[in-house]
Amino acid sequence: MSKIRGFNLRKGLIRVSKWVFRKIRLRSRPGYHRLGNSPRSSIAKLLSWGRKLTASAKSCLPVSVGSVGSDRDPSVPKGHLAVYVGQKDGELHRVLVPVIYFNHPLFGELLKEAEEEFGFHHDGGITIPCRFTEFERVKTRIASGSRRSTRPKRLA
Secondary structure (H helix, E strand, C coil), X not given: CCCCCCCCHHHHHHHHHHHHHHHHHHHCCCCCCCCCCCCCCHHHHHHHHHHHHHHHHHHHCCCXXXXXXXXXXXXXXXXXXXXXXXXXXXXXXXXXXXHHHHHCHXXXXXXXXXXXXXXXXXXXXXXXXXXXXXXXXXXXHHHHHHHHHHCCCCCC
């Protein structure tokens, strides 16, 4: 038999690589790290801080009358529209209506009444010229009709 010179390369490489990776792992922070995410320079940090500061300052300032975006009320949730209900001489009530109601035939009749009274070129929001109780009745009929259609029908 011939004599083997040197050392077993495989065992040595495994030991060295485990030792190196353990040192690297202990030095770095635990968790997920993005690849190629280099630390930002101090100027970049300063610029991003300035942008955040101006954005927060703008949100604290009161909105002026002529500014962009003042025509939409922020209290109207997504999927709803503010509608004013009431007679011409009486008090107007502001009601939030789901947008899907505008496709319903009952609501279409109310919109036709509004078109006849005010026309298409009406300043302000959508105003429906009917009593508030009548409008609430139409709203409940639309809501109950949509629930009824989703329920399975019972066979007697």
